[in-house]
Amino acid sequence: MSSGKNLRIALVQMQVGSDKKVNLKHAEDLIRATVAKNKPDLVCLPEFFNAPYETHLFATYAETIPDGETCKFLSTLAKELKVQLVGGSIPEKDGKNLYNTCTFWSAKGELLSKHRKVHLFDVDIPNIVTYKESAALSYGKHLSYADVTSGVKAGFGICFDIQFPEMWIKYREIGCNLMIIPSAFPLKYGDLWWELYLRARAVDTQSFVTMISPARDVNGNYVAHGYTMMIDPFGKVIASAKEGEEVVVIDLDFSLVEKARKEVKLFEMRRPDLFELTVKSGQTF
Numbered sequence: 588m589s590s591g592k593n594l595r596i597a598l599v600q601m602q603v604g605s606d607k608k609v610n611l612k613h614a615e616d617l618i619r620a621t622v623a624k625n626k627p628d629l630v631c632l633p634e635f636f637n638a639p640y641e642t643h644l645f646a647t648y649a650e651t652i653p654d655g656e657t658c659k660f661l662s663t664l665a666k667e668l669k670v671q672l673v674g675g676s677i678p679e680k681d682g683k684n685l686y687n688t689c690t691f692w693s694a695k696g697e698l699l700s701k702h703r704k705v706h707l708f709d710v711d712i713p714n715i716v717t718y719k720e721s722a723a724l725s726y727g728k729h730l731s732y733a734d735v736t737s738g739v740k741a742g743f744g745i746c747f748d749i750q751f752p753e754m755w756i757k758y759r760e761i762g763c764n765l766m767i768i769p770s771a772f773p774l775k776y777g778d779l780w781w782e783l784y785l786r787a788r789a790v791d792t793q794s795f796v797t798m799i800s801p802a803r804d805v806n807g808n809y810v811a812h813g814y815t816m817m818i819d820p821f822g823k824v825i826a827s828a829k830e831g832e833e834v835v836v837i838d839l840d841f842s843l844v845e846k847a848r849k850e851v852k853l854f855e856m857r858r859p860d861l862f863e864l865t866v867k868s869g870q871t872f
């Protein structure tokens with residue numbers, strides 16, 4: 588549907604269980620249905636869409652990229668349906684190291700970008716959440732971004748990455764205008780911070796920003812918040828799922844990015860004579 592700077596995007600808030608094959612089949616069914624019905628240009632899946640988000644299970648479910656089962660699945664489906672896919676994230680195995688990794692696939696099934704989560708989720712907040720992702724995973728070392736269509740450049744992050752504004756400021760400087768963040772906030776953390784962080788990053792960068800969550804499953808061991816959302820460059824919520832399984836489809840008009848950036852010239856008014864931000868490690872490939 589898209590031409591120029593408009594993009595139809597489908598955000599798949601899916602139930603994720605403990606059986607990888609069932610998760611892949613379920614993702615496939617939802618993607619096929621939304622492609623048939625809505626003809627999106629880009630479909631995005633949530634963090635850990637193929638496996639439970641539980642640190643003691645990461646090694647069991649981990650796969651290599653790009654030749655593991657899940658990557659083959661994503662590549663084949665993108666090619667067959669002629670749709671770009673953001674493969675949420677999966678546990679990746681590379682030698683002795685494990686990562687939380689997001690892949691982005693072209694409509695020809697080519698791997699265009701790979702983002703390894705840069706900020707691992709290590710928190711201990713009494714009565715809210717205790718989680719130590721770094722006990723199982725290694726840190727990503729790169730920013731990752733890619734062209735989605737002419738005039739649309741996506742910057743990728745995974746969940747906790749959203750809490751670190753400097754990363755997103757840098758993506759804006761690099762030319763990104765759409766920030767894509769597969770995520771799985773735990774319940775109480777989500778109630779406090781989910782929408783706030785999304786809207787903050789949208790106004791910081793004057794870009795579209797989305798987080799894509801698994802559906803909430805109150806019987807699971809790690810209960811994700813849900814509320815997959817898209818925010819516009821002015822910080823307004825323009826689409827939101829609720830808690831259960833849902834596919835959100837929305838058309839993004841990138842002239843809004845130009846409007847926001849023209850009205851308030853944030854990046855022209857910065858003070859590099861006082862502060863500067865330098866990327867020490869760039870894109871993975």
Ligand SMILES: NC(=O)CCC(=O)C(=O)O
Pocket residue numbers: 634707708745746747748749750770771772773776777780
């Ligand atoms: N999966 C995660 O990284 C959770 C991060 C989170 O809850 C946050 O607040 O950020």
